[in-house]
Amino acid sequence: MPGTWWLLLAVAAVTAAVGAGAVSGLSTAHCPPAGCREDVVRTSLAGVWAGQAPLAVFASLAVTAEYGTGTIRTTLTAVPARLRVLAAKAAVVGAAVLVAGGAGAWGALLAGRALVPAGFAPYDLGAGPVLRAGFGSALYLALVALLALGVGTALRDTAGSVAACLAVLYASPLVAGMLSDPEWVERLQRYGPASAGLAVQSTVGTDGLPIGPWAGLGVLAAWAAAALAAGGAVLRSRDA
Template identity: 45%
Template sequence: MKGALLAEWTKLRTSPGTWWLLAGVVAATIGLSAGAAAAISCRGECAADLTKVSLTGVQLGQAVVAILAVLAIGNEYSNGMVRVSLAAVPRRTRLLLAKAVVTSAVVLAAAVLGVAGSVLTGHLLLPAHGFLWRPAVGSVLYLELIALLSLGVATAARQPATAVGIVLGLLYAWPVVARVVTDPTWSRRLEQIGPMSAGTAVQATRDLASLPIAPWSGLGVLSLWALAGMLAGWLLLLRRDA
């Protein structure tokens, strides 16, 4: 397993664009969070959930995370290098597990920097904003789960463009569909099972009773999405030829 991890780390760090994408995760997360915080004007009591506002950038940073995770295996299918990888690591489960560990590790570093920067920016731009561990830690875990979901989908789809389209559709199109559904019950159910609408509930600190789903339960829903994505990718990786 150690050799597989080292090989995946070497491939990821030498892949064109990896470091730019990691920087993009940090920049996108902090940048959008700063913009959202700067747009809030609160005097005295503020009706907005300032903690969640300061973490708004996670909704943009996740797109870069998805692209990074998709390319971690999608590039190999595009250029045929997956055959070399499977020749070097014949046990396909080990290969996918090594990719998941290495991808999660680099995304974790970028997520911590991005979320920490967003929280700090929130403190500077929103003096009334107080720090809470759950939204911050939950946001880091959220980005990690998005990476695993994306890696699993990319393993199943093989084509990077297709995989990115599927993941971004799940993240951004699902909430739109939930809002346009006229039936309140079904709209709420869609929000409860949507990967982004459920997962980002972990950032909320106010009016928790009115949320479609509880914070940690929402992150649990996203965990199921990530598990389903990885399971689908793993099964198809085992059954199909390279």
């Protein structure tokens, strides 16, 4: 499908453009007297939050498009081992998104480094926390793609799969922002796929996070694995 390449380009472009815009919009007007403690690296990677939307469409289409056209029957006739089909799709989707997501994340970091306003400390692209945030963001997008692929395999409908995936990703941070109970807010931040996974972007005050950077990415990986397991179970048990 020619549209899938445009979606991958959209992921990279949106991730870089939104991040650059977020950094250029920083202002010292609201900083405390002690100075600004803004996590500029995480601000530079703010576009990942928006880039995951076209990514969910891309990954869902990797399987639901075949159900829409009926070519899934040809695929499963050629390769009767259904879990092998799903594993192949996961490998192709994950690799493609890893490249596109990495390009977007590092494009955002390069742009953010060049656009850091006066009053904010510029970051070193070779520093350990920055490397972790950059490569972790690419891994985050790849895991989101696998989550969407699993949901698409289970639901077999493009619109329903995209809606369900976006609800899972965006709902928990929005709900957490509306709750007044700090314990429930912390639970959602620790176990929600997006809020936990995006902890990998933090480079300032990581000790105070509800969940550690790599542990948060592990939570997202568990969500992706569960979605793929559910998709695999439906793929094996239902007729094409």
